[in-house]
Amino acid sequence: MRDVFVAHTPTLPKVAPGALVVAAYRRQRGFEAELLVRQAHMADAVGVVLPSMSNLMLTTRRPAERLDMPLLTLPDRDPVALARQLSREVHAPERHASSPVPRVLKALRAPLSTPDRVVDAVDSELGCVTAVLRAEGALVAGELVAPVPESLFERGVPEIVNVEGGHLLCAPVFVEDAMRPDLWLVARLPHSHVFWVDASMHALTAAGMALATWAARQRLIGERNARDRSTLLSELMDNSTSLPRHVAEHAVRAGWRLEGWHVGIQVRLSGDTQQLLRLTPRVRELLAEHGLDGPVVERTDGWACWVTTPKMPSSGSHREFTMRVRSALGRAEVIGDVVGGIGRPYAGPAGLVQSLKEAREACLFAGDGSRRGRVEHVDELGVMRVLADWYRSEAFRAYAKTLLAPLLENGEEALLETLRTYLELESSASSTASALRVHRNTVALRVSRVEEMLSMNPAGPDERLVLQLACRVLQCLTRRRSSRRWRTSADQAAGSRRR
Amino acid sequence: MWQLVADDVEALALGASMLGSGGGGSTRVAALMAERLVREAGSIDVLDANEMPQGAYAAPVGLIGSVTVFEEKPPRGDEVSRALGLLERHTGRKLHALLPFESAGVNALLAVCSAASLKLPLVDADGMGRAFPQLDQTVFTLHDLPVSPMVLSDEKGSLVVVDGVNHLFAEELARSNVVTMGGWAMLVMAPQSASDLVRFAIPHSIRRAVEVGRLMKQGGIPALLTHAGGRALFRGRIVEVSREQRGRFGGGSAAVQHVDTESGRLMRIEFQNENPVAVEDGVVRACVPDIICLVDAERMRPVLSEELRYGLEVEVIVLPCPLAWRTPSGLGPVGPRAFGYDVPYVIPRGEP
Structure with missing residues (x-):
């Protein structure tokens, strides 16, 4: 369309080709439209607009169809205003x-x-x-x-x-x-x-x-709330024995019920913890879907959650509770690689702190693969809890590092891996060989090299115990950084043993 | 001078209806009346205007108002004689003859009725040469001849004299009186002198109507077009009729689809009492003052605009109008623009 032309009479003066013809008759009779369609066609116009007309007779529609002339009827429109508007759109579209x-x-x-x-x-x-x-x-x-x-x-x-x-x-x-x-x-x-x-x-x-x-x-508000929650939880952990008044007030404001029986759940996220804050609502959603309604608080490596009940949960309920957490976290693939730990039920603010600590402990062992699921209950850990103290002891960690220093410093990853698997698999060279998919002689050679480098013999009961503990502690440390790699090899080891 | 006898009335009615161009009203009742009155009178003398005695006067007569009402509420019979008596008293002029002011439709026959019952000669001339809706669309107005004093007369005996005005105002006064008088009235216009009628009136209009009727009866449309002039525009079936109020008279449009449906041809006939415009494919094929006539193809009778209906097969023909209307001044009161159609009067090139 190149122009807009206002027709006052059915006989058209010079219309530029490509113009849109707007009929502006004072007394519209309908027959003018017919003349106009033909005239517009002969003038190479692009269409005819008939304001203030609604029904067209067959004698108007048919010729327009035959001539391929678009015909627009706009009842109750002022033709001049319409033409002005159209003209503006045609001549100055940049407006x-x-x-x-x-x-x-x-x-x-x-x-x-x-x-x-x-x-x-x-x-x-x-x-x-x-x-x-x-x-x-x-x-x-x-x-x-x-x-x-x-x-x-x-x-x-x-x-x-x-x-x-x-x-x-x-x-x-x-x-x-x-x-x-x-x-x-x-x-x-x-x-x-x-x-x-x-x-x-x-x-x-x-x-x-x-x-x-x-x-x-929204994100700012979310982060502020998260920070408030985390701070509150830290204060609660620090002051579990005697609860200061302001902490109690904060807790009330946050909607946390400190009285009653609490069961703590720790969820740990491996990998990118940058996204932690953003994922909090999803974690809350997932838990709520499985009937685990309670606060979710961001920690450095995951979330601390707990469920509060007014009465002490029955002793048999922990199994069903664990199942629910398992199925909740089993569906957490959208969030990422998560594992969880569950504490025992305890009453009151001090109980909450205690339960959360247990959950944290359980979480430490969850998903390490060898025999364990992705969600651990503290009761199911058994003897491992005794070791947990060892794992957490800073002194022993330093000792373990010193002990295994010759291997670590020389980057003997393969030797360390072989040693660890060898010890885990009851010093069986053949089991270790099949777990690591190497020859039995290779295992024997590597073990003798380890003996040489560490100047220790894993065959002796004391030395064996110390070495295995040192390897476990080191595992804990490395798992924090790259849990996946560690678990894969451990899974392989466990799998091969089952075979 | 020639004699109009009762046997001519049928042809006159058909011809007058043709010249009515879709208007002029139904001629059925008026034709029966005219036939009886002419038969009683024996015959009517029909004079050419130049056969009138020098200084003689003739009055144009006719019906104003609704023909439909006229047919349901017939006249008493003395309307024109009372009107003429009053006019003669009012003007002091003796009237020698009558003439129809509109020699088409019902008015051609009513002039015959009046002449037969009053035993007056009929002048073979009229003011329109076809049918028009208004009293001011006559050659008398065109040439500024007085049409007032005019007398309106109804079947109850009342008489109204309209005097001192001419043209549109006279038409409007007469028209508003007709409403009060019950839908129709007989009207006698101011007496016209023989010399004026010779110079200005449309000549031989009664003879033309009779001829058109005879040709239609005998040879149908081909004979009519051959001997009376005119052209056949279209033959088809009415596929759409839309009616609406247009100004003072009802009107509308009809779409006629050509009998050769393959051709895709369509003609639009506009109507308001008469048929003023015929448009085909964006071209005006015919317009007033030419006489556009729709003829029922089956019965070979003209179709009045109120009879237009879906499915009717019609022949659209155009008869030429009297030459007086084809002048620039003539096209003023009766050209397409006078009827609200903003197109010039043309006969498309290549058409007779």
Whole structure:
């Protein structure tokens, strides 16, 4: 369309080719439309608009169809105002570019309380259908009318995708990471002029900033709450014997019930603990889904949770409780690699601290693979708890390091691994060989080299005990850094032994 | 001078209805009346205007109002004689003859009725040469001849004299009186002198109506077009009729689909009392003052605009209008623009 022409009479003066003809007859009779369609066709016009007309007779519609002349009837529209508006859109489409941005900004002046407000504002100002998506494509707010191409989420740049019947405008919303968007604002626009699409994209970007502010605010509130919880729990741990008044008050404000019977659960996350804060709601959700409603507090390596009951849980209930935690954490693959520990039920604030400590202890042994599940109850640890004190003793850790220093310093990972497996598998060279998938002679050679380097003989009962403890402690330390690698080899060892 | 006899009335009725261009009203009742009155009178003298004595006067007569009401509420019979008496007293002029102001539709026959019952000669001329909806659409108005004093007369005996005004105002006064008088009235216009009638009136309009009727009866449309001039526009079936109030008269549009449906041809007939415009494929094929006539293809009778209905097969023909209307001044009161159609009067090139 190149021009807009207002026709006052059915006989058309010079109409430029490519013009849209707007009929502006004072007394519309209908028959003028017929003449106009023919005239417009002969003048190479692109269409005829008939304001203030509603029903067209067959004699008007048929010739228009035959001549391929679009005919628009707009009942109750003022032809002059319509022509003016059309003319502006035809001759100065760039005017579009300036209008939606201030309108969207005006609609989003007040801080957002929910992302729905962004959706509403964009929907009404741009006349489109908008959705807020998470970085992986899950819907947060609004309505998604067209499927978003998967490749969009990989790139993280604003994009306009042409889809059937319109355009999909996708604006990334960056909150934390400047490279990876946290949210996406996706708007489905009907077929529009390129200027309008561009302007809508700008407006969407502006709306995305409002959304980013909202998300950042939510995250800030979340972090503050997390910090408050963690501090409160630490104070509780420190003052378990006599609870200071301000701590008790804090606990009440946080909604923690300190009276009653508590069962502590420790969940440890291996790997990237940067994401800990963000994952807290998911952990809470998972536990709640399995009937484990209680506070979830962030710790450095995971979460401390507990469930409070007014009465002492029955002695048989711990098995069922463990099962529930197991199934909750069994479904935690979205969160990452997690293991859990469960303490015994204890009463009161001091009991809470005690139960959490036990849970922490149990957690230390959970998921180490050799014979254990991913969730451990402290009661099921048995004799291992005796060792736990050894593992935690700083003095013994230092001793263990000194003891195994010749191997560690020379980077003899293979020798250390062989020694550990050899000791775990009751000094059996053949079992060790099959666990490590090496020849039996290799095991014998390596053990003799270890003897040589450490100047110790693992065959002697005292030396054997010390060496095995040192290896275990070292395992604990390395597991913190790379639990996966350690567990895999231990699993192999255990598996081969079962065979 | 020629004699109009009772046997001519049927042809006159058919011809007058054709010249009515879809308007002019139903001629059924008026034709029966005219036939009886002419048969009683034996015959009527029909004079050419130049056969009138020097200084003689003739009055144009006709019906104003609704023909439908006229057919349901018939006249008493003395309306015109009372009106003429009053007009003669009012103007002090003796009237020698009558003429229809509209020699189409019901009014051609009512002039015959009046002449037969009053034993007056009929002048073979009229003011329109076809049917028009308004009293001011006559050659008398066109040439600024007085039409008032005019007398309206109804079947109850009341008489109304409209005097001192001409043209549209006279039409409006007469029209508003008709409403009070019960839907229709007989109207006698101001007496016209023989010399004015010779110069300005549309000549031979009664003879033309009779001829058109005879040709239609004898040879149908081909004979009519051959001998009376005119052109056949379209033959088809009415596929859509939309009616609405347009100004003072009802009107609307009809879509006619060509009998050769493969061709995809459609014609739009506009109507408001008469058929003012016929449009095909965005081209005005015919318009007022030419006489656009829809003929029922089965019964070979003209279709009045109120009889248009879905499914009717019609032949659309155009008869030429009197030459007086084709002048620029003539097209003023009766051209397409006078009926609200903003198109010039043209005969499309290549059409007779």
